[in-house]
Amino acid sequence: MAKSANLYARIEPEVKEQAEKILSTLGIPASNAINMFYKQIILHRGLPFEVKIPDRTPTDISMLGTEELHAELEKGYVDMKAGRTKDAKTVFADIRKDYSL
Known part of the structure; x- marks a missing residue:
C-alpha cells in the first residue's frame, strides 16, 4: 500500500x-x-504493551548509602535462599526461547 x-x-x-x-x-x-x-x-486493538505504574521502581544502587545498600543485598540473598531467583544461564535461555533468538 x-x-x-x-x-x-x-x-x-x-x-x-x-x-x-x-x-x-x-x-x-x-x-x-x-x-x-x-x-x-x-x-x-490497543497499545501493544502494558501501561501501568510499576509496583516497585528499580533500585539505583549508586544513590544508596551503606546501610540501604546492605538492606537491598540482604533482600536479594533472602530471595536466593527462598528459591525466588534464576541463574543467568536459565534467564538467557528463557530470553532466547521467548524471542526465538
Missing part, C-alpha cells in the same frame, strides 16, 4: 534522539518504526 498520510507529533528531543540512535543501529528508519507501532496497535 502506498504511503501517503503524514503524521506530525511533538516529542521530547532527548527521547527522539535516543530512540533514533537505537533504530539507526537496527537499520530501521523512524517512519518504519512508527508504521510498525501503528500496525501493532491495530493487531492488539
Whole structure:
C-alpha cells in the first residue's frame, strides 16, 4: 500500500534522539518504526504493551548509602535462599526461547 498520510507529533528531543540512535543501529528508519507501532496497535486493538505504574521502581544502587545498600543485598540473598531467583544461564535461555533468538 502506498504511503501517503503524514503524521506530525511533538516529542521530547532527548527521547527522539535516543530512540533514533537505537533504530539507526537496527537499520530501521523512524517512519518504519512508527508504521510498525501503528500496525501493532491495530493487531492488539490497543497499545501493544502494558501501561501501568510499576509496583516497585528499580533500585539505583549508586544513590544508596551503606546501610540501604546492605538492606537491598540482604533482600536479594533472602530471595536466593527462598528459591525466588534464576541463574543467568536459565534467564538467557528463557530470553532466547521467548524471542526465538
